[in-house]
Amino acid sequence: MGRAFVFVNQKGGVGKTTSAINLGAYLAGAGKQVLLVDFDSQANLTSGVGLDKAAAKPGVYELISGTAELDKVIHKTSVQNLEVIPSGIDLSGAAVELVEQADRDLFLKKALQPVHNRYDYIMIDCPPSLGVLTLNGLAAADSVLIPMQCEYFAMEGLSLLLQTIRRIQKGLNAELQIGGIFFTMYDQRTRLAQDVVKEVSAYFREKVFETIIPRNVRISEAPSHGLPISHYDPGSSGGRAYQSLAEEVLARG
Ligand SMILES: Nc1ncnc2c1ncn2[C@@H]1O[C@H](COP(=O)(O)OP(=O)(O)OP(=O)(O)O)[C@@H](O)[C@H]1O
Ligand SMILES: [Mg+2]
Numbered sequence: 020m021g022r023a024f025v026f027v028n029q030k031g032g033v034g035k036t037t038s039a040i041n042l043g044a045y046l047a048g049a050g051k052q053v054l055l056v057d058f059d060s061q062a063n064l065t066s067g068v069g070l071d072k073a074a075a076k077p078g079v080y081e082l083i084s085g086t087a088e089l090d091k092v093i094h095k096t097s098v099q100n101l102e103v104i105p106s107g108i109d110l111s112g113a114a115v116e117l118v119e120q121a122d123r124d125l126f127l128k129k130a131l132q133p134v135h136n137r138y139d140y141i142m143i144d145c146p147p148s149l150g151v152l153t154l155n156g157l158a159a160a161d162s163v164l165i166p167m168q169c170e171y172f173a174m175e176g177l178s179l180l181l182q183t184i185r186r187i188q189k190g191l192n193a194e195l196q197i198g199g200i201f202f203t204m205y206d207q208r209t210r211l212a213q214d215v216v217k218e219v220s221a222y223f224r225e226k227v228f229e230t231i232i233p234r235n236v237r238i239s240e241a242p243s244h245g246l247p248i249s250h251y252d253p254g255s256s257g258g259r260a261y262q263s264l265a266e267e268v269l270a271r272g
Contacts, residue, residue: 044247069245
């Protein structure tokens with residue numbers, strides 16, 4: 020049975036999508052079978068792995084509306100062992116439909132069940148909110164990964180997120196674990212970034228990954244080439260960091 024990770028942070032632009040793609044790609048590179056699930060109507064993950072978000076059909080929308088079967092919505096990427104269920108702008112409409120269903124928060128969990136043992140890792144990318152799509156992601160996963168940017172308000176956002184996770188653990192998904200917190204877009208020159216890392220690490224201890232993802236322009240360029248950093252520039256500081264994060268994930272089992 021594979022593990023399902025969900026990338027959550029209600030703050031926008033902290034590196035959820037970038038991390039889902041790049042961590043997924045390095046795990047695939049280590050020979051693991053990986054499925055990426057784009058559960059965000061921005062569809063950045065979809066385009067980041069080289070699929071055209073307007074044309075990558077069927078995808079999550081068809082899955083939710085019941086017009087395509089699971090096998091049909093799984094697409095290959097140019098990376099070996101890395102597959103994706105794409106999203107598109109139409110997912111925002113589907114989210115509204117979901118809200119009207121009785122088991123609305125368990126949709127994704129049920130939908131993915133048939134392929135759970137086909138993959139070693141399922142990586143679910145969520146939008147920057149704690150709405151119905153993110154709740155579905157949290158219900159479907161066994162582990163939450165929290166990317167954090169090293170800035171002042173990050174700590175405040177984290178406590179709200181942890182409250183939500185505790186609520187999920189009491190209801191929707193008792194098995195849900197906090198897989199870990201990791202820092203992204205780190206700039207070692209700023210004192211604030213260093214302080215945030217120190218403070219969060221002192222509080223969350225072993226929940227914090229040792230790997231810190233630096234701010235690196237190659238990481239931000241890679242999606243426009245439709246490639247993970249493992250295939251765009253593995254020798255860059257960002258590439259090496261995501262490789263090391265993948266090694267930590269593999270070591271944690
Ligand atoms: N380590 C990094 N160095 C430089 N740029 C980065 C890095 N990580 C992410 N970025 C860039 O920052 C932007 C936001 O990243 P990303 O889309 O992964 O965040 P997100 O949390 O998924 O955003 P959203 O909340 O909108 O879904 C993107 O343009 C991405 O290319
Ligand atoms: Mg995103």
